[in-house]
Amino acid sequence: MLIYSSFFRAGHCFPTAHLFLQGNALSGPIPTSMGSLSTLIDLRLSENSLIGTIPTEFAGLVRLENLYLSDNKLTGVIPPLMFNSVTRLMELCVAGNQLKGSLPTSLGKLGDLSTYDNAAGDSRGPWGNG
Secondary structure, three states, rough: OOOOHHHHOOOOOOOOOOOOOOOOEEEEEOOOHHHOOOOOOOEEOOOOEEEEOHHHHHHHHHOOOOEOOOEEEEEEEOOOOOOHHHOOEEEEEOOOOEEOOOOOOHHHHHHHHHHEEEEOOEOOOOOOOO
């Protein structure tokens, strides 16, 4: 089942703080239009079959505190500029994907980040390597 990007465009989706779509057999790329959900606090897309990269448009999720993307088929790097605007993040779970590269320097500046789970990935730490 695909996530349709038109659902997340302005005017098509009511303001929401929590979006739990984990374990729903979703496939395809994460729609870039999800980055327009500026009221979102908790996004859970784990345990699906999502492919592609983490959208750079997630920088628009300025209230985001919890991001769960683990156990998908995501590739690429964690977008480095995302954490310049997503400053409230407390939990980031991306294990079980094929992410590569260094952790963004901006990720290490998140004072409230208490959980970073990348157990099976290849992103390198500590903070400041990318």
